[in-house]
Amino acid sequence: MNTQFISIPFQPSLAETMTMLKIDPEMEDEFCDVYEECIAVARPKAVFCLTPVRQEQNETVIGEERFRSRIMQVNMQKVGRAFPYAVSCGRELYELAQRKDDPLERWWVDCFSQFAMREVDKEMTRVLAETYRLGHTARMNPGSLPDFPITCQRALFRLLGDGAAKIGLELTSTCLMLPYKSVSGIAYETDAVYENCMLCPRENCPTRRAPYDAAMGSATYHLSDAGSGAEETAQ
Structure with a gap:
């Protein structure tokens, strides 16, 4: 398995960070100490691997893992390879947030962590495109739709081997990721x-990337309701 890791510094300027977090200028002095702590430790990380894809009856087989998702089956019908991945703000920022007793300071660190995660996600996208000469890409994320439930995190983490652990990611018993500011797909x-x-x-939804298409579920995926009608999926 060809597993690759990415780790980048994330050090936006104080002015840029205040703009991103919409910090009132009157709170700059109070915020500055938290900002300095964040940029001192911020090291967002990502891991991905290249896996073959094939279809077997009503299952999509990615690597050695089987997924029973109608949406995935349609989306990957002509796909021969895929890239399981996980992206995280990094354990450093997560642990900094856990040490904060002040709710506002903790919220600041959480917001900074979200921005850091997005930055390393952009870098991973760039590396993927350049390394594998990819054109347009799409993503499926466990837990985003009932047809691809969050329990599929277990199979995805198995595809990454020890890659997730190496970037400080762990999966809880309910399939949530720690650090919280992480995404997989x-x-x-x-x-x-x-x-x-x-x-x-x-x-x-604050993270919506495209408008809801009420007819797409039935027209394209033959689901009884968009995002519903899920069958039991790999766990």
């Missing part, structure tokens, strides 16, 4: 436009 090259959000009816 399976990326693949495709000509189709796909976002999990297209099948999710949740309103007022």
Whole structure:
């Protein structure tokens, strides 16, 4: 298995950070100490690997793991390779947040951690595209839709081997990731436009990347309701 790791510094300027977090200028002195702590330890990380993909009846086999997801089966019908991945703000920022007793300071660190995670995700996307000469890519993320439930995290972590542990990630008994500011999924090259959000009816979602398409679930995936009708999936 070809596992690759990415670790980058994340050191935005104080002014940039205050803008990102919408810090009131009157609170700059109070915020400055937290900012200095964050940039001193911030080291967001990512891990990904290249795995073959094949279809067997109603299952998509990625590496040695089997997934019974109608959406995945349709999306990856013509896909021969995929890239399981995990992206994290890093254990350093997570542990800094846990040490904060002040709720506001902890919220600041959590927000900074979210931005750090997004930055290393961008770097991973760039490395993937350059290394494997990828065109347009799409992603599927465990827990984003009922058809691909969060329990699929277990199979995804198995695909990464000890890669997740090496970047400080752990999976709880309920399949949540620690650090919290982390995301995992399976990326693949495709000509189709796909976002999990297209099948999710949740309103007022702050991370929505595409509008909900009410007809897409039945028209494209033959689901009784967009994002529903899930079969039992790999665990």
